[in-house]
Amino acid sequence: MDAKNACTIVYFGDGGSSTGDFHAALNFAAVLDAPVIFFCRNNGFAISTPVSDQFRSDGVVTKGQAYGIRSIRVDGNDALAVFTAVHEARKMAVTEHKPILVEALTYRAGHHSTSDDSTKYRPAKEIDWWRRERDPVSRFRKWIEREGWLNSQVESELCSNIRKQVLQAIQVAEKQEKPPIKDVFTDVYDVSPANLQEQEISIRETIRKHPQDYPTDVPL
Ligand SMILES: Cc1ncc(C[n+]2csc(CCOP(=O)(O)OP(=O)(O)O)c2C)c(N)n1
Incomplete structure (x- = not known):
């Protein structure tokens, strides 16, 4: 900095x-x-x-x-x-x-995650209230609509435009080669510590023993 x-x-x-x-x-x-x-x-x-x-x-x-x-x-x-x-x-x-x-x-x-049911520890009514009365997206939408910057036509054009862009980006991303396995171990430390080196040896050994379980599109 x-x-x-x-x-x-x-x-x-x-x-x-x-x-x-x-x-x-x-x-x-x-x-x-x-x-x-x-x-x-x-x-x-x-x-x-x-x-x-x-x-x-x-x-x-x-x-x-x-x-x-x-x-x-x-x-x-x-x-x-x-x-x-x-x-x-x-x-x-x-x-x-x-x-x-x-x-x-x-x-x-x-819910916190797909394995969570938050109605077990808080009332469903409370959750509904926040959804209905305090949703930040609806609040922001109301504001930009009031300012005249958004209406249903502008919104649908925007959505279809963005959807196209996202689909194109997915297609480009899917054609990229996956990062090699060594990147798992070189991402954080300048000099790899001993425990990471051991893990790398272990994972390479596991892949060597069970090649059928390792994805073919990830370079070794
Ligand atoms: C060191 C550690 N302890 C416990 C957990 C398990 N854990 C995952 S999410 C979570 C609660 C996090 O609460 P908060 O920071 O308020 O995030 P939010 O629930 O709002 O996503 C806990 C305890 C963890 N991931 N890491």
């Missing part, structure tokens, strides 16, 4: 803010004056654990303040509020060379 007009943004959930690494990261960022935007999506749950069972602080914004980091809370379902907050946060991070924390208050209107 030295002398560059740049900063980093990291995204995490309320559950992430309940882990030790989060606290170490905030402290390091604060004392080292790292130009980082910590963006927390506080959707009220870490899978099924509500925030009331995770922490007693007033949300996540106060955790940033406790480490001497300027922190702001926004309505995470208001796209313009989120845009404005991140825009300002970036300016501060880049010009002042300091970290910023943004807490976006929101709600997970779907």
Whole structure:
């Protein structure tokens, strides 16, 4: 980042803010004056654990303040509020060379994953309310419609245009050669540590023993 007009943004959930690494990261960022935007999506749950069972602080914004980091809370379902907050946060991070924390208050209107049934730990009515009354996409749509920037004709043209672009991109991507197996091991470290070297030997040995189970379009 030295002398560059740049900063980093990291995204995490309320559950992430309940882990030790989060606290170490905030402290390091604060004392080292790292130009980082910590963006927390506080959707009220870490899978099924509500925030009331995770922490007693007033949300996540106060955790940033406790480490001497300027922190702001926004309505995470208001796209313009989120845009404005991140825009300002970036300016501060880049010009002042300091970290910023943004807490976006929101709600997970779907299940955590395909193996989750969130009605087991929260009322279906609550989920419906957020879907109906607070959906950020509907809110943003209403705003751009009111401004006269979107109507059903513009929308359908836009959708069919984008669909074509996506299909073309998929066709191009599918023709690309798959990355070779060695890339699995060279992606993170400059010098591969011993445990990764062992894993590479082990996977190559497994492929040698069971070639029929290894995809033919992935170079070795
Ligand atoms: C180190 C570690 N511990 C536990 C898990 C299991 N896990 C996956 S998602 C999750 C909850 C994350 O909660 P949050 O950060 O609020 O994200 P969200 O549920 O909003 O996606 C947990 C505990 C994990 N992936 N990694």
